[in-house]
Amino acid sequence: xxxxxSLKSLLIGSVAGGLLVTGCAPDTTVEAPEQPQLxxxxxxxxxxxHDQKVLADTYLNEHELATIAVLCDIILPANADxxxxxxxxxxxxxxxxxxxxxxxxxxxxxxIAWLDAHSNKLHNLEFKKLTEEQQKAICDxxxxxxxxxPDLIHGEKFFTRMRNLTLTGYYTSEMGVKDLGYKGNSPGVxxxxxxxILKEQGLAYEPxxxxxxxxxxxxxxxxxxDDNGNLLT
Amino acid sequence: MQVIESxxxxxxxxxxxxxxxxxxTKILSEAGFDVAVMEAGPxxxxxxxxxxxxxxxxxxxxxxxxSSDRRSxxxxxxxxxxxxxxGEPYTTEPGTKFAWFRSRMxxxxxxxxxxxxxxxxxxxxxxxxxxxxxxNWPIGYDDVKPYYxxxxxxxxxxxxxENIHNEPDGFFLPxxxxxxxxxxxxxAARKAxxxxxxxxxxxxxxxINNQRGSCFYCGQCNRACSAYADFSSGTxxxxxxxxxxxxxxxxxxxxxxxxxxxxEGKATGVNYINKADRKEYHLxxxxxxxxxxxxxxxxxxxxxxxxxxxxxxxxxSGLVGKxxxxxxxxxxxxxxxxxxxxxxxxxxxxxxxxxxxxxWLNDKKLDFPRGYHxxxxxxxxxxxxxxGFNPNSLNEVVxxxxxxxxxxxxxxxxxxxxxxxxxxxxxxxxxxRDNFCEIDNNVVDEFGIPVLKFNYKWTQHEVRxxxxxxxxxxxxxxxxxxxxxxxxxxxxxxxxxxxPGEIIHxxxxxxxxxxxxESVTNKFNQLHDCENVFVxxxxxxxxxxDKNPTWTILALAWRASDYLIEQVKQRKI
Ligand SMILES: Cc1cc2nc3c(=O)[nH]c(=O)nc-3n(C[C@H](O)[C@H](O)[C@H](O)COP(=O)(O)OP(=O)(O)OC[C@H]3O[C@@H](n4cnc5c(N)ncnc54)[C@H](O)[C@@H]3O)c2cc1C
Ligand code: SF4
Numbered sequence: 001x002x003x004x005x006s007l008k009s010l011l012i013g014s015v016a017g018g019l020l021v022t023g024c025a026p027d028t029t030v031e032a033p034e035q036p037q038l039x040x041x042x043x044x045x046x047x048x049x050h051d052q053k054v055l056a057d058t059y060l061n062e063h064e065l066a067t068i069a070v071l072c073d074i075i076l077p078a079n080a081d082x083x084x085x086x087x088x089x090x091x092x093x094x095x096x097x098x099x100x101x102x103x104x105x106x107x108x109x110x111x112i113a114w115l116d117a118h119s120n121k122l123h124n125l126e127f128k129k130l131t132e133e134q135q136k137a138i139c140d141x142x143x144x145x146x147x148x149x150p151d152l153i154h155g156e157k158f159f160t161r162m163r164n165l166t167l168t169g170y171y172t173s174e175m176g177v178k179d180l181g182y183k184g185n186s187p188g189v190x191x192x193x194x195x196x197i198l199k200e201q202g203l204a205y206e207p208x209x210x211x212x213x214x215x216x217x218x219x220x221x222x223x224x225x226d227d228n229g230n231l232l233t
Numbered sequence: 234m235q236v237i238e239s240x241x242x243x244x245x246x247x248x249x250x251x252x253x254x255x256x257x258t259k260i261l262s263e264a265g266f267d268v269a270v271m272e273a274g275p276x277x278x279x280x281x282x283x284x285x286x287x288x289x290x291x292x293x294x295x296x297x298x299x300s301s302d303r304r305s306x307x308x309x310x311x312x313x314x315x316x317x318x319x320g321e322p323y324t325t326e327p328g329t330k331f332a333w334f335r336s337r338m339x340x341x342x343x344x345x346x347x348x349x350x351x352x353x354x355x356x357x358x359x360x361x362x363x364x365x366x367x368x369n370w371p372i373g374y375d376d377v378k379p380y381y382x383x384x385x386x387x388x389x390x391x392x393x394x395e396n397i398h399n400e401p402d403g404f405f406l407p408x409x410x411x412x413x414x415x416x417x418x419x420x421a422a423r424k425a426x427x428x429x430x431x432x433x434x435x436x437x438x439x440x441i442n443n444q445r446g447s448c449f450y451c452g453q454c455n456r457a458c459s460a461y462a463d464f465s466s467g468t469x470x471x472x473x474x475x476x477x478x479x480x481x482x483x484x485x486x487x488x489x490x491x492x493x494x495x496x497e498g499k500a501t502g503v504n505y506i507n508k509a510d511r512k513e514y515h516l517x518x519x520x521x522x523x524x525x526x527x528x529x530x531x532x533x534x535x536x537x538x539x540x541x542x543x544x545x546x547x548x549x550s551g552l553v554g555k556x557x558x559x560x561x562x563x564x565x566x567x568x569x570x571x572x573x574x575x576x577x578x579x580x581x582x583x584x585x586x587x588x589x590x591x592x593w594l595n596d597k598k599l600d601f602p603r604g605y606h607x608x609x610x611x612x613x614x615x616x617x618x619x620x621g622f623n624p625n626s627l628n629e630v631v632x633x634x635x636x637x638x639x640x641x642x643x644x645x646x647x648x649x650x651x652x653x654x655x656x657x658x659x660x661x662x663x664x665x666r667d668n669f670c671e672i673d674n675n676v677v678d679e680f681g682i683p684v685l686k687f688n689y690k691w692t693q694h695e696v697r698x699x700x701x702x703x704x705x706x707x708x709x710x711x712x713x714x715x716x717x718x719x720x721x722x723x724x725x726x727x728x729x730x731x732x733p734g735e736i737i738h739x740x741x742x743x744x745x746x747x748x749x750x751e752s753v754t755n756k757f758n759q760l761h762d763c764e765n766v767f768v769x770x771x772x773x774x775x776x777x778x779d780k781n782p783t784w785t786i787l788a789l790a791w792r793a794s795d796y797l798i799e800q801v802k803q804r805k806i
C-alpha cells in the first residue's frame with residue numbers, strides 16, 4: 001500500500017499547511033540550538049518531545065556515575081567471550097533510565113550515598129576508591145537477600161536495584177542479546193520445534209494435530225475455500 | 234469562542250477508527266457514501282518507517298522498551314496511550330476499582346490487540362435461556378453467522394475445524410504448529426481431562442489477497458505488522474477503503490465532544506476539537522456512526538444533551554453507560570525443570586499463542602454461571618526492560634544462591650530462560666445494571682469535555698468463577714510435572730480475579746434490544762431515540778461471552794452498515 005494514498009485524504013485539522021512546510025525560505029538560515037537527537041524508533045510527536053527533554057536533562061553526577069560503573073562491572077564482569085556491563089553501555093543506560101523514571105532517582109542517589117557512608121565507616125574512603133577486594137567484601141554483605149545483617153538492609157535494597165538495572169541493561173544491549181543467544185526478531189518461517197529437541201524432551205507432534213497445521217510451502221498461495229469453509233489451496 | 238462551521242455536508246460521520254469504525258468506513262464508503270472519519274489520535278501506518286516498531290531491537294529504545302505513561306505496554310507496543318492519557322482523566326466512585334485502556338491513534342486498539350478472533354456461539358447470544366441471569370440478545374447466532382463468514386474471508390483468521398457446538402468453525406487459514414511450551418501444555422491439559430485446540434487469531438498464515446503479505450513469524454503482532462499480515466483497522470479496512478476509491482476523509486487529532494441535533498432531535502453532525510489549534514469545529518453529516526469504543530461512545534452520547542434529548546442522546550431509557558461489563562481474568566504459572574538450560578532456536582512464531590483451551594463445561598452444573606477459556610504463554614522471547622530482574626529467584630526451588638554477583642549470574646539467566654509456562658483464564662461475567670459509567674459532574678478533560686466516572690463491582694458469580702479457574706490451573710500445571718510459582722490466591726484475594734476493565738473487553742454501555750425501555754439501540758445498532766445515529770463498537774453487546782469481543786464487533790458493524798445502507802435506499806433515514 002502506498003502511503004501517499006492514505007495521506008492524500010488525510011486532513012490534519014486546520015494546520016495541515018503548517019506541518020507540511022519543510023523547506024525554509026531560501027535566504028534565511030534558522031539557528032537551531034543543538035538538540036541531542038536519537039535515531040528514530042517509531043516515536044510520535046509527544047514522545048519525541050519527551051525524549052528530547054530527558055536527554056537534555058542531567059540527574060546523576062560524575063561521582064555517582066563512576067560509582068555505578070564500578071558496581072556494574074562487579075555485578076557483570078567481562079568473560080572470555082563477552083565484555084562487561086559497562087562495555088555494553090549499561091552506565092549510559094542507567095544514566096538515562098534514572099532521568100526517565102523519576103521513581104528511580106531518590107533510591108539511586110540515596111543508595112550510592114549509603115554505600116559511600118558505609119565504606120567511609122569501614123575504610124575511611126568512598127566506595128569507588130576502595131580496592132576491588134574491599135569493594136567485593138562489602139558487596140558480599142549486601143548481595144544475598146535473606147542473609148543480610150539487619151543494619152545493612154538498606155544496602156541490600158540498593159544492591160538489588162543495581163543488579164536488576166545492570167542485568168536488564170546488559171541483556172537488552174546488542175552484546176547481551178548475543179550473549180543470551182536469542183535467535184528471533186528476524187523474518188523467517190516457523191515450522192515447528194526442531195526434531196532433536198522434541199526427542200530430547202520426549203515429545204512428538206501428533207499426526208492429527210499436524211494435519212491441521214499450515215503447509216509452509218503454500219504460504220504464498222492465496223487462500224480460497226469451498227462453501228463449507230474447507231480450504232482449497 | 235465560536236464553533237467553526239464546515240460548509241460540506243458528509244453522508245456519514247464515523248466517530249472513532251478502531252474495529253467498529255474501520256468496518257463502517259469500509260462498507261459505507263464502498264456503498265458510495267461520502268464518509269468523514271473522526272479520530273482523536275494521530276495518523277499511524279506500521280508500514281511507514283516513521284511509525285514502525287516491528288523488528289526493532291531493544292537497544293534502539295533508550296529505555297529498552299520500558300512502559301511509560303505514553304505507552305502503557307512499552308515503547309515498541311503499537312498503542313499510543315493506554316491506562317493513562319495525559320490531559321484526559323477518568324474517575325471512579327469510591328469502592329470501585331476500574332481500569333480503562335484507551336489507544337489514541339488511527340486504528341485505535343486494533344493496532345496492538347492480541348488478535349484472538351473468536352466467534353460467539355449459539356449459547357452466547359441466549360445465556361438467559363440457559364441460566365436465567367441477565368438478558369438474551371435480540372438476535373441469535375444465525376443472524377450473525379453470515380457476517381462472521383464474511384469477516385473471516387475479508388480479514389483472515391487461522392484456526393481449525395473442531396465441530397464444537399458453542400465454538401463455531403469458520404473460514405480458517407491453517408494454524409501454525411505448537412511451540413515447545415505449548416506441547417507441554419497440550420500434554421498436561423490432556424492429563425487433566427481438559428481439551429486443547431489450535432488457537433484462532435487474525436494473522437495470515439497464508440496470503441488472502443495481493444495487498445497484504447503473509448506472516449513471517451516475528452511474534453510481534455502487538456507492534457502492528459508492516460506487512461499488514463495481521464488485522465489492524467487502518468491497514469486492513471481504512472487504507473483499502475481509500476485505495477478502492479472510496480470517498481474517505483480522515484480527520485486525525487480531532488476529539489469529538491458531542492453529536493449535534495436539530496429541533497426534531499435528528500442528528501446533524503458532530504462538534505469536535507481540533508487538537509492542533511484547540512478550537513471547536515462543527516462537521517455536518519446526515520448520519521452519525523458512533524465507534525469510539527463502548528465507554529467513549531457512551532460518554533459522547535451522555536454529553537450530547539439538547540431540548541429533545543435532555544438526558545443525553547439515545548438515553549430516554551436511562552441505560553446509556555449502564556450494564557458496562559468486562560471479562561473476568563486470573564492467571565498462574567509453572568516452572569518446568571525439563572525446560573532448564575534450553576537449546577536456543579528461533580521460536581518467535583506468530584504474535585500470540587498457537588494453542589488454547591475453549592470452555593469445556595457447558596453441560597456441567599457448577600456453582601457459577603457461564604465459562605472461561607484458557608490462554609497459554611511462555612517461551613524464549615526477545616529481552617526488553619525488566620528482563621534479568623531477580624535473575625535467580627528460581628534458585629529457591631532448584632537450589633543455589635539467590636542474588637549474588639559476577640559470572641554466575643550469566644549462568645542463572647541462561648538456565649531459566651524460557652523455562653516458565655503461564656496460563657490465563659478469560660471468562661464471561663454477568664452484566665449488571667448497577668455497573669456503569671456516567672458523567673462526572675466535577676471533572677472535565679483538557680478540552681473542557683466532562684469525563685467519565687466508573688461504578689463497578691464484581692458479584693459472587695465472577696468470584697466463584699475465578700476460584701474454579703485457580704483450581705483448574707493448579708490441576709493442569711501440576712500435570713506438567715513442574716513447580717507452581719507463587720501462592721494459590723484464595724478468598725482473601727478474590728482468587729486472583731482481575732479488577733474490572735483490566736481485561737480490556739469493556740462492552741454493554743448502549744445495549745441492543747427490542748424494548749425501548751430496556752435497551753439503547755435496536756437489533757441493528759441504531760438508536761431507538763434517533764434513527765440517524767448508530768453505535769458500531771461494543772456498546773450494543775447484551776452480554777460478552779468468554780470470547781474476546783472484536784470479531785463480533787466487526788461482524789455486527791458490517792451487519793449494521795448493510796442495514797444502514799438499506800434504510801437510506803428505502804429513504805427511511
Ligand atoms: C492489550 C490488548 C489486547 C487485546 N486483545 C484482544 C484480543 O486478542 N481479541 C479481541 O477480540 N480483543 C482484544 N482486545 C480488545 C480490542 O482491542 C477491542 O475490543 C477493540 O479494539 C474495540 O474496538 P472499537 O472499535 O470499539 O474501539 P477502539 O479500537 O478502542 O477504537 C476507538 C477509537 O476511537 C477513538 N476515539 C475515542 N474517543 C473519541 C472521541 N471523543 N473523538 C474521536 N475519536 C475518539 C480512539 O482514539 C480510538 O482510536 C485487546 C485490547 C488490548 C488493549
Ligand atoms: S507475527 Fe506475523 S503477522 Fe504478526 S507482526 Fe510478525 S510477521 Fe506480522
